Amino acid sequence: MSKIMLLMSKKVLLKENSEFIISPACIEISGIHITKVKKHSLKSYQKYCENENLHAIYEIHDFGDFLISPSFVNCHTHVAMSFFRAILNNRFKSKNLIEDVLFKAESYLSPEDVQAFARMGAYENILNGNALIWDHYYHAHSIANACLETGISAVIAPTLQDISGPGVHLCEKAFQDTITIHEDNKFSKDAIFSSFGPHATDTVSVDLWERLRKEALSTNLPIHTHVAQSYEEVKRIYAKHKLTPIAFLKKLKILKSEIKSLLVHGIYLDKSDLNSINSKSSALVFCPFSQMIFQFPANILDWEKHKLQWFIATDCVASNDSMNIQKELRFVSGFPSLHNTFQNYQKILKKSSLKERTIFLKNRKKTKLLEDKFSNSSFLLNKILSGPGNFHPKFKAGSIEINALANLTVWDIDHPSFWPPNNLQRSLSMGDTTGAIHNMCIKGKWVGKNGQFTHSILTSDKYKQSLKEANERLTILLKKI
Known part of the structure; x- marks a missing residue:
């Protein structure tokens, strides 16, 4: 023994x-x-x-x-998407990176491709000190196997789509994979867990949201989804339901206190949305460098003002180019200073009224207090350790x-x-x-x-074999794309 x-x-x-x-x-x-x-x-x-x-x-x-x-806990990743480094440039002509670029390439992926690419993404996380990932992607069983092979612990959210996206034809299998990974002792004894992974509010039907809501309550599994991440998503949901994405989820009872919900990005949230989020059962996820590439950063100052629970993650290399979560923390630490725009700063150097100078100095003092809070080491470390590590009902980490x-x-x-x-x-x-x-x-x-x-x-x-297979599969995939 x-x-x-x-x-x-x-x-x-x-x-x-x-x-x-x-x-x-x-x-x-x-x-x-x-x-x-x-x-x-x-x-x-x-x-x-x-x-x-x-x-x-x-x-x-x-x-x-x-x-x-x-x-570290990296609570929002797509580890198989490392292959996009071979395709993407820093700037794109497309209006919507996700729909115009990512979806097209992902439609060519096989389960074997995903497993090979996911190994590389898992290794990159490990080498950056991330021992637990919350991953959200297609062919999720392949992701789970890649995590077993590399030794990383994970929460796997099989991507669910039934309206649009490359996962529509995989939707039923993805739903069953969620349950299978949850019930398979091979995974749980090796710290591989599952969660429900609806892709976004505009790619998942009302019927599918209702189905996964019932299953989430039955299995006590959390929901891991993108919310209000693009202008197009917000526009579609409002056109169809006359609601914001958050109000839509609230109406569907997804945000009830009995269901744990990891709500990723939250770029387009208004005051009513922030008031609708239950901080005990739901958490927002901020991926700063990713958001700056495909949209713009969410206003985490409002998240904090409303006393919401929120964590920090990297997202995927397709919009970030790194699994280094420490650099995300540094961005967050200085985030309050972004409110001091160049325009306001330049204005005080020119002729300005006493009232304008007083307002500027008051805002600067307020910003300094926020900077002190956001740069506090315990505040930052909690966003990538015990905060996300203790969010899943089935285990503790971080x-x-x-x-x-x-x-x-x-x-x-x-x-x-x-x-x-x-x-x-x-x-x-x-x-x-x-x-x-x-x-x-x-x-x-x-x-x-x-x-x-x-x-x-x-x-x-082990790593050399993983690298060899990933390179071979990438060469074939690039010819298809």
Whole structure:
């Protein structure tokens, strides 16, 4: 019988109330879960380490002064869409990137293509410190298998469309895949879960929304959907129902407190929409760099003002070009300053009235207070750790606590991206520290080799075979497109 694993460090990122703190701690892992967490003082930690009986009970991993943190949660991805890097430029002539470009290429994808491309996207997430993804795509069973093969944990949302889009003919299978992944022990014991994935309010019929609402209540599975992400979506829903996308979902009882709903993008939301969202059962997802490519950033200041629950994610490389979630955090930290437009700033340098100067100074003070909040390390880290990690009713992640998934990252704080190591929380929330990953433990298993994390993955036979197949399939696909 294998020993229970024990991870030890003088520096462990723990959460106390709403704040992330650094403390000596020991973490017990059995199977895919954390089974015990013992916080120490430096004195009690040193005494605990000297206990010789520990070696008889545990497989010990003593990381000394290295930092152990929960691994990041990327709560909105399309990992198979990495192949779009071969197709897309920075700017497009099309009015709607999703409908005019993405849908066309996706219509040529086979399940085997998706599995091969998803492996590459999963590896990219892992190398960026993301141990759990919420993925939303076609041929979802292939995505789930790719996650099993690469070792990443995931929530799989098979894309549901019955009005328009490349998934219309796959709709019934996608619905059944949602249930199959949920009920298959092969997936659940390896931390692969499911959720319902209606594509968007304008590509899913009222009948299908009603069907998945009933199933969501029956299975206690969340809904993961795009909402108010394009002008065209909002226009279609209003033309057909005289409602906004959020008001439409509210009328269909999708936003009831009994159903967990992950509402992605929310670019076009008005005040009534914000008042209609139940912050206890629903969460908005902000993908800043993605939104700047295909539309423009949602107003997260209003989200925060209305005390809504919201998280941060990368979306797909088709509109972002990276699975690095840390850069998304940096954008969010400075978001309040975007309200100080160039026009207003230039105006105060010219002749202006006392009233105009007073308003400007008042707004600047207000912006400074918002910047202090949005750049707070605990505020930012919660958006990619325990916030999204604890949203699914079937598991906990993104935190170092009992019964949470054993998804942990060990960081070498001697790496220059952590120097000086006086404020490790800030380094994680504002830095580019993925080069400092010493190793990752995902679902209780080490993904790479200590000190050679990236190199050990990229030189493995498993990765090389995945790369070879993805390259071969991409070559064939590009000829079709």
